[in-house]
Amino acid sequence: MELTEVEIVLYGAEQLCPSCVNLPSSKETYEWLEAAIARKFPGQPFKMSYVDIHQPPEDRVKADFAQRVIDEDMFYPVVVIKEKVVGEGNPRLKTIFAELEKYGYRAR
Numbered sequence: 001m002e003l004t005e006v007e008i009v010l011y012g013a014e015q016l017c018p019s020c021v022n023l024p025s026s027k028e029t030y031e032w033l034e035a036a037i038a039r040k041f042p043g044q045p046f047k048m049s050y051v052d053i054h055q056p057p058e059d060r061v062k063a064d065f066a067q068r069v070i071d072e073d074m075f076y077p078v079v080v081i082k083e084k085v086v087g088e089g090n091p092r093l094k095t096i097f098a099e100l101e102k103y104g105y106r107a108r
Contacts, residue, residue, distance in 0.1 A: 003044060003045070003103070003104040003105065004103065004104070005045040005046060005047055006046050006047070006081060006082065006100060006103050006105070007046070007047040007048075007049060007081075007082075008033070008037065008046060008047070008048050008049070008079065008080075008081050008096070008100075009048075009049045009050075009051060009062065009065075009079070009080045009081075010026065010029065010030045010033065010048070010049070010050050010051070010077050010078070010079050010080075011026075011051045011053050011062075011065060011066055011069050011076055011077060011078040011079075011080065012025070012026020012027070012029065012030065012050065012051070012052065012053065012076045012077035012078070013026055013052060013053050013054055013076060014026075014027075014052070014054075023089065023090050026050070026076060026077040027050070029077045029091065030048065030050045030077070033048070033079070033091065033093075033096070034048045036093055037096070037097075037100070040093075040097055040107050040108075041100065041105045041106065041107060041108065042108050043108070044105050044106070046100070046105075049062075051065075051066055052066075053066040053067075053069045053070055053076060054066075054070075061083075065080065074088055075088045075089030075090075076088070076089070077089075077091065079091045079096060081096070081099050081100065081103075082103075084099065086099045
């Protein structure tokens with residue numbers, strides 16, 4: 001199966017969500033996740049994007065989802081792969097890895 005680069009988008013904010021007080025910040029989660037994926041799937045391309053829900057980019061899809069995170073009071077950071085939410089608040093690596101494996105990523 002041909003591996004296509006998957007984009008993992010992490011939606012978060014500078015300020016922690018009210019119910020996430022003891023959890024790492026969105027930025028810390030982003031860095032931790034990026035490192036964990038690179039270790040689990042070495043040499044396999046993936047793209048990580050960080051979207052601040054209070055200052056979303058021009059990209060319509062990302063801006064709309066950032067608004068959804070706010071409107072639906074989702075626990076952030078929210079991790080999205082191919083428009084599927086795979087983590088909320090305190091994302092689990094196992095769930096994210098399983099989703100990436102559906103796209104041809106193989107643990108080494």
